Amino acid sequence: xxxxxxxxHIMIAHSFRGEEFGPAQRLHGATYAVEAEFHAEKLDHLQLxxxxxxxxxxxxxxxxxxxxSNLDDNPALTGINTTTEYMAFHIHxxxxxxxxxxxxxxxxxxxxxxxxxxREAPTAWAAFEGxxx
Amino acid sequence: xxxxxxxxHIMIAHSFRGEEFGPAQRLHGATYAVEAEFHAEKLDHLQLxxxxxxxxxxxxxxxxxxxxSNLDDNPALTGINTTTEYMAFHIHxxxxxxxxxxxxxxxxxxxxxxxxxxREAPTAWAAFEGxxx
Amino acid sequence: xxxxxxxxHIMIAHSFRGEEFGPAQRLHGATYAVEAEFHAEKLDHLQLxxxxxxxxxxxxxxxxxxxxSNLDDNPALTGINTTTEYMAFHIHxxxxxxxxxxxxxxxxxxxxxxxxxxREAPTAWAAFEGxxx
Amino acid sequence: xxxxxxxxHIMIAHSFRGEEFGPAQRLHGATYAVEAEFHAEKLDHLQLxxxxxxxxxxxxxxxxxxxxSNLDDNPALTGINTTTEYMAFHIHxxxxxxxxxxxxxxxxxxxxxxxxxxREAPTAWAAFEGxxx
Amino acid sequence: xxxxxxxxHIMIAHSFRGEEFGPAQRLHGATYAVEAEFHAEKLDHLQLxxxxxxxxxxxxxxxxxxxxSNLDDNPALTGINTTTEYMAFHIHxxxxxxxxxxxxxxxxxxxxxxxxxxREAPTAWAAFEGxxx
Amino acid sequence: xxxxxxxxHIMIAHSFRGEEFGPAQRLHGATYAVEAEFHAEKLDHLQLxxxxxxxxxxxxxxxxxxxxSNLDDNPALTGINTTTEYMAFHIHxxxxxxxxxxxxxxxxxxxxxxxxxxREAPTAWAAFEGxxx
Numbered sequence: 001x002x003x004x005x006x007x008x009h010i011m012i013a014h015s016f017r018g019e020e021f022g023p024a025q026r027l028h029g030a031t032y033a034v035e036a037e038f039h040a041e042k043l044d045h046l047q048l049x050x051x052x053x054x055x056x057x058x059x060x061x062x063x064x065x066x067x068x069s070n071l072d073d074n075p076a077l078t079g080i081n082t083t084t085e086y087m088a089f090h091i092h093x094x095x096x097x098x099x100x101x102x103x104x105x106x107x108x109x110x111x112x113x114x115x116x117x118x119r120e121a122p123t124a125w126a127a128f129e130g131x132x133x
Numbered sequence: 134x135x136x137x138x139x140x141x142h143i144m145i146a147h148s149f150r151g152e153e154f155g156p157a158q159r160l161h162g163a164t165y166a167v168e169a170e171f172h173a174e175k176l177d178h179l180q181l182x183x184x185x186x187x188x189x190x191x192x193x194x195x196x197x198x199x200x201x202s203n204l205d206d207n208p209a210l211t212g213i214n215t216t217t218e219y220m221a222f223h224i225h226x227x228x229x230x231x232x233x234x235x236x237x238x239x240x241x242x243x244x245x246x247x248x249x250x251x252r253e254a255p256t257a258w259a260a261f262e263g264x265x266x
Numbered sequence: 267x268x269x270x271x272x273x274x275h276i277m278i279a280h281s282f283r284g285e286e287f288g289p290a291q292r293l294h295g296a297t298y299a300v301e302a303e304f305h306a307e308k309l310d311h312l313q314l315x316x317x318x319x320x321x322x323x324x325x326x327x328x329x330x331x332x333x334x335s336n337l338d339d340n341p342a343l344t345g346i347n348t349t350t351e352y353m354a355f356h357i358h359x360x361x362x363x364x365x366x367x368x369x370x371x372x373x374x375x376x377x378x379x380x381x382x383x384x385r386e387a388p389t390a391w392a393a394f395e396g397x398x399x
Numbered sequence: 400x401x402x403x404x405x406x407x408h409i410m411i412a413h414s415f416r417g418e419e420f421g422p423a424q425r426l427h428g429a430t431y432a433v434e435a436e437f438h439a440e441k442l443d444h445l446q447l448x449x450x451x452x453x454x455x456x457x458x459x460x461x462x463x464x465x466x467x468s469n470l471d472d473n474p475a476l477t478g479i480n481t482t483t484e485y486m487a488f489h490i491h492x493x494x495x496x497x498x499x500x501x502x503x504x505x506x507x508x509x510x511x512x513x514x515x516x517x518r519e520a521p522t523a524w525a526a527f528e529g530x531x532x
Numbered sequence: 533x534x535x536x537x538x539x540x541h542i543m544i545a546h547s548f549r550g551e552e553f554g555p556a557q558r559l560h561g562a563t564y565a566v567e568a569e570f571h572a573e574k575l576d577h578l579q580l581x582x583x584x585x586x587x588x589x590x591x592x593x594x595x596x597x598x599x600x601s602n603l604d605d606n607p608a609l610t611g612i613n614t615t616t617e618y619m620a621f622h623i624h625x626x627x628x629x630x631x632x633x634x635x636x637x638x639x640x641x642x643x644x645x646x647x648x649x650x651r652e653a654p655t656a657w658a659a660f661e662g663x664x665x
Numbered sequence: 666x667x668x669x670x671x672x673x674h675i676m677i678a679h680s681f682r683g684e685e686f687g688p689a690q691r692l693h694g695a696t697y698a699v700e701a702e703f704h705a706e707k708l709d710h711l712q713l714x715x716x717x718x719x720x721x722x723x724x725x726x727x728x729x730x731x732x733x734s735n736l737d738d739n740p741a742l743t744g745i746n747t748t749t750e751y752m753a754f755h756i757h758x759x760x761x762x763x764x765x766x767x768x769x770x771x772x773x774x775x776x777x778x779x780x781x782x783x784r785e786a787p788t789a790w791a792a793f794e795g796x797x798x
Contacts, residue, residue, distance in 0.1 A: 001527070001528050002484050002487070002488070002527050003484075003525060003526045003527075003528070004483070004484055005524050005525070006522060006523050007388070007521070007522040008522070009389075011290075011296050011386070012294055012295050013279035013280075013293050013336070014279075016179075017179075018179045020179060020181070020184055021179075022186065024277075024334055026334050026335055027279050027335070027336040028277045028278055028279050028295060028333075028334040028335060028336070029277055029278050029279040029280070029294060029295010030277050030297045031295075031296045031297040031298075031386060031387050033387070033388050043485060043488075046415075046417045046419060046420075046480050046482075047479060047480040047481070048419070048480070048484070049484045051419055052523060053421065056522075067289070067294075068289040068290055068292050068294040069292055069293070070279070070292070080180060081179050081180040083176070083179075083180045083181055084137070085135050085136075085137055085176055085180065085181070085182045086180040088135070089135070089176075120277070120297060121275050121277070121297050122140070122273070122275060122299050122787065122788075123139060123141070123189075123275075123787075124137075124138065124139050124140065124185060125137075125138050126135070126136060126137045126138070126182065127135070127136045128134070128135050128136075129136070130134065140787070142788075144689075144694055144695050144785070144786070145693055145694050146678035146679075146692050146693050146694035147678075149445075150445075151445045153447070155452065156732070156733040157676075157733055159733050159734055160678050160734070160735045161676045161677055161678050161694060161732075161734060162676055162677050162678035162693060162694010162696075163676050163694055163695070163696045164694075164785060164786050165696075166787050200688070200693075201688040201689055201691050202693060203691070203693070213446060214445050214447070215446070216445075217403070218401050218442055218446065218448045219442060219446040221401070222401070222442075253676070254674050254696050254698070255406070255654065255655075255672070255674060255698050256405060256406040256407070256455075256654075256674075257403075257404065257406065257451060258404050259401070259402060259403045259404070259448065261400070261401050261402075262400050262402070267794050267795065268750050268753070268754070268791070268792070268793050269750075269792045269793075269794070270749070270750055270789075270791045271789065271790050271791070272789050273789065274788070282578075283578075284578045286578060286585075288585065309748070309750055309751060309754075312681075312682075312683045312685060312686075312746050312748075313745060313746040313747070313748045313750065313751040314685070314746070314748055314750070315750045315791065318789060319687065346579060347578050347579040347580070348579070349575070349578075349580055350536070351534050351535075351536055351575055351580070351581045352575060352579040354534070355534070355575075388522075388539070389521075389539040389540070389588075390536075390537065390538050390584060391537050392534070392535060392536045392581065393535045394533070394534050395533050395535070396533065406654070408653050410556075410560045410561055410562050410652070410653070411560055411561050412545035412546075412559050412560050412561035412602070413545075413561070422599070422600040423543075423600055425601055425602070426545050426601070426602045427543045427544055427599075427601060427602070428543055428544050428545040428546070428560060428561010428562055428563075429543050429561055429562070429563045430653050432653070432654050466555070466560075467555040467556055467558050467560040468558055468559070468560060469545070469558070469559045469560070519543070520541050520543070520565070521539070522541075548711075550711045552711060552713070554718065613711050613712040613713070614712070615708070615711075615712045615713055616669075617667050617708055617712065617714045618708060618712040620667070621667070621708075654672070655671065655672040656669075656670065656671050656672065657670050658667070658668060658670070658714065659667070659668045660666070661666050662666065
């Protein structure tokens with residue numbers, strides 16, 4: 001199995017509901033370093049898993065929907081605790097949809113899987129891995 | 134599949150038996166940067182894989198049983214070469230037991246898997262991954 | 267010259283005023299990985315620059331005044347753009363005061379200098395370095 | 400499952416054919432930080448997955464066949480775009496062969512799998528994972 | 533003293549002349565992770581050392597003059613061994629000129645200093661630090 | 666000012682005397698990731714600050730005098746608390762002596778300064794910087 005990973009980051013504000021969160025119930029924020037890992041059984045005739053330039057551009061465009069914002073105000077995230085693990089799932093959903101609809105080319109539609117990992121701090125990170133559709 | 138990882142570290146002394154180990158047969162030591170990666174199929178209603186604060190506290194408590202010590206003198210490790218791969222397995226065992234007995238809450242008992250990775254140096258690390266029980 | 271560095275991190279929300287900031291004028295947030303670097307000409311009789319455990323505890327306490335909060339609502343930061351470079355200066359001020367008043371012991375009062383560095387993202391960081399008083 | 404990873408790096412020149420590559424069609428180069436991850440179900444009686452010193456030596460020897468060279472001139476890579484994902488596959492092939500033929504000892508012949516990951520830049524990397532033969 | 537650092541990277545081919553270089557006399561290449569560190573005594577009224585977005589854009593433009601190329605063919609580098617330390621000096625020169633001529637704004641013309649650091653591998657890097665003119 | 670840095674690491678056991686050290690009074694150990702940073706005003710005619718291959722070899726040889734050992738048993742360190750800051754100073758002394766006596770060539774004798782930094786854990790490190798003689 002081949003994998004190719006590209007990285008970017010976002011800087012967001014948010015707050016959590018639930019006593020379990022302690023001080024994180026207050027409005028605070030995070031830099032999420034984002035790693036998008038594409039999986040494929042084969043490379044194409046150019047020895048590419050996916051167009052890496054295109055992957056970076058598409059990832060950037062999708063991240064722009066949440067970057068430099070307060071997630072508490074995002075209609076797509078209403079009533080949801082935007083934990084690191086949930087945001088990995090959310091961004092996985094956006095990127096998987098882009099793969100399915102051909103935005104990342106034919107290779108993007110044939111991916112064996114996709115993993116999105118978000119680093120919230122030097123000592124903690126979360127990920128969601130699954131098929132693209 | 135979701136994953137959540139928390140990190141900590143320990144600083145231990147030990148020595149190895151067996152000519153294969155060369156100079157590492159002498160008493161020496163290591164900083165092990167420890168990464169505990171929890172796996173789950175689902176998040177709970179708060180969008181949490183596991184209580185991250187609790188996970189850090191429990192991991193710290195378990196690491197205290199070996200931190201700042203000479204592993205050669207540890208009764209639980211008598212006659213065992215405490216290689217990085219073995220120590221990953223050992224800490225996995227401690228953490229898996231804590232998951233099974235409810236120390237990490239109900240979510241900890243439903244984990245799909247657990248991986249413990251120990252970085253011994255910038256250029257070498259080892260891990261053990263398996264179910265919690 | 268000797269130096270000793272300890273690390274921690276904070277997760278804050280904030281917004282900036284000024285067209286120069288573009289999308290960062292919106293309420294967003296950041297994880298700041300904080301590195302506090304203490305400078306001294308000499309070590310003490312125990313070969314310590316400063317008590318590292320104490321340094322970590324004091325740094326943590328000072329960071330708690332801004333951690334998990336919206337800097338826009340902090341009275342000590344009213345009307346100030348809390349850029350990464352400014353926050354490095356702000357935390358330097360808090361830590362330098364603790365050094366001067368003996369909170370970090372006698373060694374803390376004799377420091378040759380102090381540098382506070384904040385990493386806001388994998389590709390950007392800022393620092394302030396200066397004497398402690 | 401156990402894993403053990405050792406790291407090294409190579410510095411190569413190459414160029415790509417295909418409009419998709421844009422400016423990377425020009426002769427350029429890369430530092431590939433190489434991570435070789437060995438997988439095994441069990442450790443041996445010494446608690447070793449594999450002889451780590453031997454693994455580093457063998458990896459170094461195999462990397463020497465491409466290190467400090469122009470991949471465009473390498474007979475083993477004629478007519479092939481030496482993308483990061485392809486080079487991960489190529490080095491996986493060399494290392495898997497060394498495992499099969501006993502160069503890494505008996506433990507090397509019993510490996511459950513092998514993953515080779517190449518970091519081409521702080522924001523991009525690729526890997527190939529598969530059985531040793 | 534304040535500092536602000538932004539990062540980028542380039543991928544180049546080159547070769548060295550001189551027996552001291554051993555196998556590096558052959559055409560090979562490198563990924564240089566580039567860190568540009570700007571120094572200033574004061575922040576402006578917006579609490580900025582320099583416009584970070586502008587700094588990233590200008591750095592990118594300057595790096596484009598060498599990125600994805602064979603340095604052996606660069607007229608500005610004819611007859612020069614493009615070692616990591618020399619390339620740090622070369623990029624420092626380009627960036628310092630941009631600071632002097634106002635490309636980075638008024639703040640760029642008042643910088644107290646500039647450091648350019650190039651990481652050639654996980655285990656080696658070089659830098660040049662000096663005034664901007 | 667130019668700088669060139671090479672890295673290596675050592676794995677040692679030791680214990681500390683003094684109540685201030687708490688649990689670190691017990692025999693334990695550390696991986697020290699070692700960074701040796703050489704400073705020079707000028708590069709030579711080959712555009713080298715120092716022979717990097719030679720620097721790595723000499724550093725390795727010097728580190729061998731403490732690597733894979735219990736520092737408590739080292740005659741050169743008798744009665745000394747081998748804190749990270751002290752060990753940075755100790756290795757600085759060894760490397761500065763090698764520079765002075767010509768082991769690193771003529772360039773090594775003309776260095777403007779030398780910094781040795783030891784990372785003991787992901788969250789703590791220490792350094793000593795000074796002239797070579």
